[in-house]
Every structure is written in structure tokens, then in C-alpha cells.
Amino acid sequence: MTGQTQAIPQSLRYAYFPGCVAQGACRELYQSTAALTTVLGIELVELKKATCCGSGTYKEDSQLLEDTVNARNIALAEGLNLPLLTHCSTCQGVIGHVDERLKEAKVKQPEYLGQVNEFLTQQGCSPYQGTTEVKHLLWALVGDYGLETLKAKVTRPLTGLNCAAFYGCYLLRAQKYLPFDDPHQPESMENLFRAVGASPVYYRGRTQCCGWPLSSYATEQAFQMAGGHLQEAIAQGADCLVTPCPLCHLNLDSRQPEIAKFLGQSLNIPILHLPQLVGLAVGIAPQALGLNRHVVKTRVFLEKLGL
Known part of the structure; x- marks a missing residue:
């Protein structure tokens, strides 16, 4: 050992989407995720500018709203060239499904993806590219670690x-x-x-x-x-x-x-x-x-x- 900090493999670095509940009513989830990833040598780069995934409720009013909000969250991770990681299975389900849908739209409905990205660029946000993954902590532990x-x-x-x-x-x-x-x-x-x-x-x-x-x-x-x-x-x-x-x-x-x-x-x-x-x-x-x-x-x- 040289005493120098070892570099964390790229596969163990994530753009971290903690979600709402872990920062409120279940603060212990946020706390324990930080403690565990530190011990395991997993680096979390928290997406401080991310917004609530909507917990499946946005689409009751508008599918476009759910897709646009979460395209922005994914684009924040893409800007870091990292997979988006969450420890909330509801967030995983919502954001992961949006990611699947928009990746499919990129091929089959480019005009719809263009509409999503137009809303993002109007607000000064980076467009969704479809270049990263959405992973739950469970998948990161089982698959990556x-x-x-x-x-x-x-x-x-x-x-x-x-x-x-x-x-x-x-x-x-x-x-x-x-x-x-x-x-x-x-x-x-x-x-x-x-x-x-x-x-x-x-x-x-x-x-x-x-x-x-x-x-x-x-x-x-x-x-x-x-x-x-x-x-x-x-x-x-x-x-x-x-x-x-x-x-x-x-x-x-x-x-x-x-x-x-x-x-x-x-x-x-x-x-x-x-x-x-x-x-x-x-x-x-x-x-x-x-x-x-x-x-x-x-x-x-x-x-x-x-x-």
C-alpha cells in the first residue's frame, strides 16, 4: 500500500438519484445507503438538481409530462457519463420505464422524442440522448459489484x-x-x-x-x-x-x-x-x-x- 487513494472503477461510479422518500420520511435509507457504499468503495455522485419521478402519478394526467420530467433526470446522469442509480424501486420502475420508452421512441417515434427534448431545451436543460442505464441499488450489488x-x-x-x-x-x-x-x-x-x-x-x-x-x-x-x-x-x-x-x-x-x-x-x-x-x-x-x-x-x- 502506498497510502494513496485507490481509483474507483468506472463501473462502480453512479449518478445518484435518492428520491423523495429517502430524504424525508425514510431518512434512514439515505443514511444507510451512504454508509454502505462508502464501505464497499462505490462512489455516488448525487444529482442535486433532479426532480421527483412522480411515483407513477404524472402519467394519470399526461404521459408527456412523466416522460419529460424523467428524461431530464436521466439527462443529468448522461451529462456525467454515468448510469443513474436509485435505491427506491418505485423510482426505478418509473424512471426505468421512461428510459425504455424513450429509447424505443428514438427509433420508432423520433418526433415524440423531439417533442420531449424541445420542452427540455426551452427550460435550458440538456436533451435526453438515451446513452445511459437506470439501475436500482439491488441490481448494482448483484450485477456490477x-x-x-x-x-x-x-x-x-x-x-x-x-x-x-x-x-x-x-x-x-x-x-x-x-x-x-x-x-x-x-x-x-x-x-x-x-x-x-x-x-x-x-x-x-x-x-x-x-x-x-x-x-x-x-x-x-x-x-x-x-x-x-x-x-x-x-x-x-x-x-x-x-x-x-x-x-x-x-x-x-x-x-x-x-x-x-x-x-x-x-x-x-x-x-x-x-x-x-x-x-x-x-x-x-x-x-x-x-x-x-x-x-x-x-x-x-x-x-x-x-x-
């Missing part, structure tokens, strides 16, 4: 911990092309659990909707949906649920006491963000990962790991 490399970084194996994945909707089914996984029978999170020493738990609801989109107008149905998933995971012996989506986390963690009251049954199962689980395995302290910020306390879960 690699599970064998990650396994070598583990200093605190999560042996004996039973983890249930909760993929959510957008990560699996919003895009036509899903890298590194099968949208109907995914294994990427379960393989990640194995790489850090944990045991994956399989249950029916792991690829289904958490109920968040219903919660503002059909609360009981949303609680029934989320509660069913939580009950199934508990019945299969899960110590925790792990999700790559902060909106799923909000529904399953922050509303879990309400869900339990609705069901008339105690649940009390911790819901972890993906980088929190991996962060524990590579030796990051629980508080540095924001595990003290959860509504459902993580104490029993951490005690099982001897923390």
Missing part, C-alpha cells in the same frame, strides 16, 4: 437470521427488461441474503403489492393486504422483512401498529431497508444505519445477531 465480491467483504455474517424479501411491484414489473432476475420468480434478494450469511424465507406475498397505493382511499383493504403478507412471513419463521422500496417500508413499518390493530393480532416484525441488512453484514454499526429510527423496534432482531 457481484455477490462473490460482496461475500468477501462480510465481516459479520448474519448466520441464523431468517430474512423474508419483499420486492414490491415496481421493481419487478414496471419495465419490459429486468436485469439479473425473473420478474415472476425472482431470486436476487434471496441470493443476496445467502451471500451475507442469512437464510432466505419464501412466502406467497413476497412479489405482491404492499397496499400502499390503496392506503389513501381504501385503508381497510390496504391494511388487509399488508397484514396478510406480514402474517405469511411470520408463519414461515421470518425474523425480518427486507425491502428495496421505501414506500413499501412506510406501509409495512410505520403503519404496522395500525395494521396489527385492524387485524386484532400482534405482528411486531422489523422491516429493513436493503442497505441496512447488507450494512450490518459488512460491519457497520446499527445506529450508523439508522436502525434506531424504525417504528417497529429492531432490538430483538439485533439481539439475535449479538448486537
Whole structure:
């Protein structure tokens, strides 16, 4: 060692799109992503001028609006010659789908892409070129970093911990092309659990909707949906649920006491963000990962790991 800082490979540098929820209600996701990527040597160049992806709501009024807003977000990453990385599966689904649609329009509907880019240039923004990728943190860990490399970084194996994945909707089914996984029978999170020493738990609801989109107008149905998933995971012996989506986390963690009251049954199962689980395995302290910020306390879960 010469004492000089090692250059980070280009494949491990990303234009970082944290999204809204991680900078607000789920601040621990922003915190744990920063802590994990630092330990793993992944460089995040945060897109400070990026805007909300719209969470799928813009297109209810205008597809052109959703495409233009997110073409701008992608163009910011293109300006850095880096892939756009997010840790929110809703953002991944929305921005990734826009990227797919505009890349297709570049070939089949150049006049539509021209309309999008005209709006961007009118606002002094760079046009969308279609020259980069949109990646979720999960795909970056599995595909770019690699599970064998990650396994070598583990200093605190999560042996004996039973983890249930909760993929959510957008990560699996919003895009036509899903890298590194099968949208109907995914294994990427379960393989990640194995790489850090944990045991994956399989249950029916792991690829289904958490109920968040219903919660503002059909609360009981949303609680029934989320509660069913939580009950199934508990019945299969899960110590925790792990999700790559902060909106799923909000529904399953922050509303879990309400869900339990609705069901008339105690649940009390911790819901972890993906980088929190991996962060524990590579030796990051629980508080540095924001595990003290959860509504459902993580104490029993951490005690099982001897923390």
C-alpha cells in the first residue's frame, strides 16, 4: 500500500438519484445507503438538481409530462457519463420505464422524442440522448459489484437470521427488461441474503403489492393486504422483512401498529431497508444505519445477531 487513494472503477461510479422518500420520511435509507457504499468503495455522485419521478402519478394526467420530467433526470446522469442509480424501486420502475420508452421512441417515434427534448431545451436543460442505464441499488450489488465480491467483504455474517424479501411491484414489473432476475420468480434478494450469511424465507406475498397505493382511499383493504403478507412471513419463521422500496417500508413499518390493530393480532416484525441488512453484514454499526429510527423496534432482531 502506498497510502494513496485507490481509483474507483468506472463501473462502480453512479449518478445518484435518492428520491423523495429517502430524504424525508425514510431518512434512514439515505443514511444507510451512504454508509454502505462508502464501505464497499462505490462512489455516488448525487444529482442535486433532479426532480421527483412522480411515483407513477404524472402519467394519470399526461404521459408527456412523466416522460419529460424523467428524461431530464436521466439527462443529468448522461451529462456525467454515468448510469443513474436509485435505491427506491418505485423510482426505478418509473424512471426505468421512461428510459425504455424513450429509447424505443428514438427509433420508432423520433418526433415524440423531439417533442420531449424541445420542452427540455426551452427550460435550458440538456436533451435526453438515451446513452445511459437506470439501475436500482439491488441490481448494482448483484450485477456490477457481484455477490462473490460482496461475500468477501462480510465481516459479520448474519448466520441464523431468517430474512423474508419483499420486492414490491415496481421493481419487478414496471419495465419490459429486468436485469439479473425473473420478474415472476425472482431470486436476487434471496441470493443476496445467502451471500451475507442469512437464510432466505419464501412466502406467497413476497412479489405482491404492499397496499400502499390503496392506503389513501381504501385503508381497510390496504391494511388487509399488508397484514396478510406480514402474517405469511411470520408463519414461515421470518425474523425480518427486507425491502428495496421505501414506500413499501412506510406501509409495512410505520403503519404496522395500525395494521396489527385492524387485524386484532400482534405482528411486531422489523422491516429493513436493503442497505441496512447488507450494512450490518459488512460491519457497520446499527445506529450508523439508522436502525434506531424504525417504528417497529429492531432490538430483538439485533439481539439475535449479538448486537
